Amino acid sequence: xxxxxxxxxxxxxxxxxxxxxxxxxxxxxxxxxxxxxxxxxxxxxxxxxxxxxxxxxxxxxxxxxxxxxxxxxxxxxxxxxxxxxxxxxxxxxxxxxxxxxxxxxxxxxxxxxxxxxxxxxxxxxxxxxxxxxxxxxxxxxxxx
Amino acid sequence: xxxxxxxxxxxxxxxxxxxxxxxxxxxxxxxxxxxxxxxxxxxxxxxxxxxxxxxxxxxxxxxxxxxxxxxxxxxxxxxxxxxxxxxxxxxxxxxxxxxxxxxxxxxxxxxxxxxxxxxxxxxxxxxxxxxxxxxxxxxxxxxxxxxxxxxxxxxxxxxxxxxxxxxxxxxxxxxxxxxxxxxxxxxxxxxxx
Numbered sequence: 001x002x003x004x005x006x007x008x009x010x011x012x013x014x015x016x017x018x019x020x021x022x023x024x025x026x027x028x029x030x031x032x033x034x035x036x037x038x039x040x041x042x043x044x045x046x047x048x049x050x051x052x053x054x055x056x057x058x059x060x061x062x063x064x065x066x067x068x069x070x071x072x073x074x075x076x077x078x079x080x081x082x083x084x085x086x087x088x089x090x091x092x093x094x095x096x097x098x099x100x101x102x103x104x105x106x107x108x109x110x111x112x113x114x115x116x117x118x119x120x121x122x123x124x125x126x127x128x129x130x131x132x133x134x135x136x137x138x139x140x141x142x143x144x
Numbered sequence: 145x146x147x148x149x150x151x152x153x154x155x156x157x158x159x160x161x162x163x164x165x166x167x168x169x170x171x172x173x174x175x176x177x178x179x180x181x182x183x184x185x186x187x188x189x190x191x192x193x194x195x196x197x198x199x200x201x202x203x204x205x206x207x208x209x210x211x212x213x214x215x216x217x218x219x220x221x222x223x224x225x226x227x228x229x230x231x232x233x234x235x236x237x238x239x240x241x242x243x244x245x246x247x248x249x250x251x252x253x254x255x256x257x258x259x260x261x262x263x264x265x266x267x268x269x270x271x272x273x274x275x276x277x278x279x280x281x282x283x284x285x286x287x288x289x290x291x292x293x294x295x296x297x298x299x300x301x302x303x304x305x306x307x308x309x310x311x312x313x314x315x316x317x318x319x320x321x322x323x324x325x326x327x328x329x330x331x332x333x334x335x336x337x
Contacts, residue, residue, distance in 0.1 A: 071208030092178050106243075110176040110191035127199045130244045143178070 033067035033077070034135045051079075051138045052096075058142030059085035060116055065138070073131035079138055080123050083116035090115050090143045095126055097133035105133035111141065183306050183334040185228045185295075193310045194236030196328045201237070202246050204314065204324035206287065215241075215314070216250045216285035224295035224308065233310065234289070250285040287323060288315050302336040 030040040033050060040046050043064055051062040064080040083089045092111040099105035106129050116122050128136070179186045201207060217238055220230035231254075241247045251259045259282070266276040291312035298305045307329065314324040 071203045074202065074208075094176075108176060110188065110195065111178045112192055112195075113178045113180075113188065127203055129199065129202070129240060 029067075031066045032069075033065060034075070036135065050136065051140060054139055054141040056142035056144065058089060058091055058140075058144075059083055060089050060091045060140065060142065062138060062140060063121070070127060075128040075133060075136065076125065077127075077136065077138075078123055078125045080121055081114070081116060081140070082121050084119065086118050088115060088117055092141045092143055093124060094139050096137040096139060097128055097130070098135040098137070099132045100134050102135075106130060113143065180332075183304050183332055184226055185224070185308065189308060189330050189332075190233055190236065192330065193308075193328045194233055194240060197233075197310065197312050197326060198237045198240035198244070200326040201289075201312070201314065201324055202241060202244055206314070206316070206323040207241075207246050212246070212248050213287060214248050214250050214283055214285045215287045215289055217252045218288050218290040220291045220293060220310070220312070223292055225297060226295070228293060230293060233293070237289075237312075250283055285317060288317055289313070290315070304334045306332045306334075308332075 028034060028036060030046050031043065033046060035046070035049060038045075038049050040049060046065055047062050050065055060081055060083050062079050063082045066078050068076050070076040077095070081091070081093075090113065092113050094109040094111050096108070097104065097106040114122065114124070175187070176191065177188075179188045207213060217234045220234055222228045222230050238249055242249060263277055263279060265271075267279065289312060291310065293308065293310045295309075296307045308331075310328045312326060313322055315321070316323050
């Protein structure tokens, strides 16, 4: 009886392990986004690793992020921003591009202002400016 | 102290206080910060338009799949009601694409005068013949970039709404086909009070 329970528990933990590995086919990537050696086992982990919040605390949070390769060697990024408040919120964002050595692959981008309606989601997307950019950070700044 | 002298002294003190209060202060700022000083076309609009267009164009099949295609920049017509230096937009797009290493740019009509002048100058007796740039070696562009920027302005009492739309097109010079086109829209609303 005890052995049966142990086997069931082992099977469940294996299944859970497989579930978290779903979509991580390429080593060093999670949801298509480059992660290097960072341990990412969920979308929340990926968002924490890639998004930097600056300025005033805001109700706007990045909740999802996916990446893919376009035009052969450029990185395309889709990031979902969520405003969970009952009012319109304004934030600014920019992407920071990092090269293979961990240095800046591109000059600092301009801040891009954004308006999010109350209780809404908005997907922002971009493409890396150069094939030297192999990693990135999304910087989100509360404007109000 | 005579009353007249007292008034003069008080006036001088008031002037000094005013001068201190109105003293100008200059500080450096962030050239890439969001600028919302007025409703008119500003640096943030220019930067957003240029970045968005350059990134979009770099994904166009004729740019992404070709080996450094040669592009020439033509006019972006300003169809708005305000003065906009559209050359600044195309210059920024050109810089971003050139730095990205995806495109080469041929001399455009605006720079043609200076280019031919320099070529002619090098053909003069002043220059060593073997090092001088030869005539008839300029590379013609395969594609030309042109576009329009339009605006719609509406104002009611204390609210002014401005909508900008930049449309760019990349035309194949040889066959006249439109190879890529994209738009960037911006809306700004100013409310007084």
